[in-house]
Amino acid sequence: MVIGDLAGFLWIDQLSLDVELLVPQRWDAATTLEGLQAARETIVEAVGPVTFEADELEPPLRALVEARGWKAGDLFMAIRVAVTGRTATPPLFDTLVALGRERTLERLRAAIELLERSPVIVDGT
Numbered sequence: 422m423v424i425g426d427l428a429g430f431l432w433i434d435q436l437s438l439d440v441e442l443l444v445p446q447r448w449d450a451a452t453t454l455e456g457l458q459a460a461r462e463t464i465v466e467a468v469g470p471v472t473f474e475a476d477e478l479e480p481p482l483r484a485l486v487e488a489r490g491w492k493a494g495d496l497f498m499a500i501r502v503a504v505t506g507r508t509a510t511p512p513l514f515d516t517l518v519a520l521g522r523e524r525t526l527e528r529l530r531a532a533i534e535l536l537e538r539s540p541v542i543v544d545g546t
Contacts, residue, residue: 436506438532440539443502445495454536456496457503459485461529464522473522475514503532 444453460482467481482500486493497513504525510516517525 436504436528436531438503438506438535440535442506442508443499443532443536445498447492448495448499450536450539453499454533456489456491456499457529457533457536459489460496460500461526461533464526464529468522470522473518473525475512475518478514478517499532500529504528 440450444450448456463481463485464478468477482496483493485491486496498508501510501513501516502508504520505516511519520528
C-alpha cells in the first residue's frame, strides 16, 4: 500500500460515498444518520475554528458516544468513511485535523445529505 492509497482523500475536493460502506456493521442507516448529525453538531459546538486539534476533537466525540450508549468504533468508522470515503486511513482525529475544520464539516454534511436521500431512510425499511 502506498501513501496515496491511505491519504489520497486529502487532495480530493468531492468524495464519492457508498451508503453501504458509510453504515457500520452494527448500525442501520437511521442510526448512522443520527450519529453523523450529532458528531457534526458536537464538532461545531465543542471545537473552535482556530485551534482544530486532535486532542480537542476526541474528548467531546467520546463523550457523545458515552452519552448515547454507542460503541466508539461504530461512530468513528461512520465519521472516517464520511470524511475519507475509506475504512482504512491514518488515525481518525489526525485525519480530521489534516482535512481541516471546514472540509471536515462539509464532508460530514454531504454524508448526512446522502443518508437523508437514501431509500432506506426515506422508505423507513
